[in-house]
Amino acid sequence: MARSNDFLTALGLSNYTPAKLKALSEELNIPTKRLLYYDEENVLPLGKDLDTIQEKRNISEIELMIQMGHCDDRILAAIKSRPDIIVPLIEEKSAKKRNKSPKKVLETSYGELYKSDCIDLLQQVESDSVDLIFADPPFNLNKLYPSNIDDNLKKHQYLSWSKEWIKECVRVLKFGGSFFLWNLPKWNSSLAECLNTYLTFRHWVSVDIKYRLPIKGRLYPSHYSLLYYIKGDKPTTFHPDRVPMDVCPKCLTDLKDYGGYKHKMNPKGVNISDVWLDIPPVRHTKYKRREGANELSVKLVDRVIEMASNEGDVVLDPFGGSGTTYITAELKKRKWIGCEIGPAKDIINRFERIEEEKQILNDYRSKTNQLFTNEVKIKRKKAGLWTCDTFNNQSSSQQ
Numbered sequence: 001m002a003r004s005n006d007f008l009t010a011l012g013l014s015n016y017t018p019a020k021l022k023a024l025s026e027e028l029n030i031p032t033k034r035l036l037y038y039d040e041e042n043v044l045p046l047g048k049d050l051d052t053i054q055e056k057r058n059i060s061e062i063e064l065m066i067q068m069g070h071c072d073d074r075i076l077a078a079i080k081s082r083p084d085i086i087v088p089l090i091e092e093k094s095a096k097k098r099n100k101s102p103k104k105v106l107e108t109s110y111g112e113l114y115k116s117d118c119i120d121l122l123q124q125v126e127s128d129s130v131d132l133i134f135a136d137p138p139f140n141l142n143k144l145y146p147s148n149i150d151d152n153l154k155k156h157q158y159l160s161w162s163k164e165w166i167k168e169c170v171r172v173l174k175f176g177g178s179f180f181l182w183n184l185p186k187w188n189s190s191l192a193e194c195l196n197t198y199l200t201f202r203h204w205v206s207v208d209i210k211y212r213l214p215i216k217g218r219l220y221p222s223h224y225s226l227l228y229y230i231k232g233d234k235p236t237t238f239h240p241d242r243v244p245m246d247v248c249p250k251c252l253t254d255l256k257d258y259g260g261y262k263h264k265m266n267p268k269g270v271n272i273s274d275v276w277l278d279i280p281p282v283r284h285t286k287y288k289r290r291e292g293a294n295e296l297s298v299k300l301v302d303r304v305i306e307m308a309s310n311e312g313d314v315v316l317d318p319f320g321g322s323g324t325t326y327i328t329a330e331l332k333k334r335k336w337i338g339c340e341i342g343p344a345k346d347i348i349n350r351f352e353r354i355e356e357e358k359q360i361l362n363d364y365r366s367k368t369n370q371l372f373t374n375e376v377k378i379k380r381k382k383a384g385l386w387t388c389d390t391f392n393n394q395s396s397s398q399q
């Protein structure tokens with residue numbers, strides 16, 4: 001469904017020149033900059049601009065919407081009322097098999113890595129065969145990847161491509177399986193619409209990561225979006241980690257007032273929420289495997305895999321990068337399928353040093369599912385602050 005210059009085309013300016021655009025701007029009394037905004041963002045004008053367009057160009061709102069590829073309840077009702085007319089009009093564009101054979105470049109105890117475009121690989125994967133999908137696609141931020149992919153697509157091209165690989169992911173996901181999509185809020189707000197067509201929404205997890213410099217005239221962007229969807233009405237697997245209670249990093253005192261309820265706190269930790277403040281950005285060169293890549297934190301992927309899969313389950317990640325998902329899945333005894341369109345040597349090298357990764361993962365895991373980590377517990381005891389043992393000891397001395 002590639003859209004291109006749909007707004008201007010609807011107004012009769014398919015191949016416009018600056019002169020033609022200027023003439024249209026004068027005719028409609030709408031600045032050229034604003035006309036280009038409607039066109040590039042594929043945004044329907046509402047308000048005085050729409051009134052003028054309807055009047056001067058003799059085009060109705062519905063017609064403009066349809067020409068721009070938008071749909072509302074009125075259009076949908078009309079379509080639903082006449083499938084006999086609509087269906088034959090639609091050329092059956094069932095995803096054409098590309099017939100490309102992805103090249104296997106790594107096989108491990110649990111997984112297989114292919115050098116391939118993700119859609120080519122997905123087309124080879126059996127329907128309803130994967131338990132968990134985690135996808136971290138390029139964000140279309142004009143970044144230079146080792147694969148030299150075009151990371152500066154037009155909005156409609158990026159969304160159209162995303163919908164194509166998402167649909168293939170949904171096809172291969174088992175009923176009850178989980179789909180996680182990591183992206184900028186800007187893209188996930190649009191992609192959620194596509195996911196809602198096939199899957200059930202569970203959460204929009206905001207992961208606090210200061211990812212850019214402040215932008216003039218904008219709020220400081222400080223979170224990524226992690227969309228969490230299920231195929232079917234409920235997940236086959238859901239066992240989220242519990243996390244340690246927040247304490248002051250310096251004096252280790254409580255940051256919240258738990259009043260008389262401290263003894264009721266679960267010694268296994270606090271329920272994880274849909275705002276994650278504890279995911280480190282992988283910026284430290286000690287951990288970062290590949291210069292310039294958006295390598296994710298093992299902690300993030302570990303949390304997702306732990307929440308939505310069991311040992312022996314199949315995890316698929318269509319965007320290899322430096323292989324964070326594959327390494328984490330391998331260490332957690334999940335079968336995995338992966339691909340990378342660019343060089344795969346970073347992933348292969350990483351598997352050669354998997355023992356280092358094991359330590360990083362073990363370190364994260366040793367800090368989950370407990371109210372206080374050992375280190376914090378010892379320090380709090382020394383400072384005379386309460387720990388779970390305080391209440392255990394009190395209740396045993398009262399017996």
Ligand SMILES: C[S@@+](CC[C@H](N)C(=O)[O-])C[C@H]1O[C@@H](n2cnc3c(N)ncnc32)[C@H](O)[C@@H]1O
Binds near residue numbers: 325
């Ligand atoms: C954001 S990075 C993934 C990083 C990864 N999650 C990690 O932590 O290492 C996205 C990767 O997808 C790859 N890629 C882009 N388009 C692709 C496609 N069509 N098929 C497969 N891989 C693709 C890029 O080369 C890039 O390495």
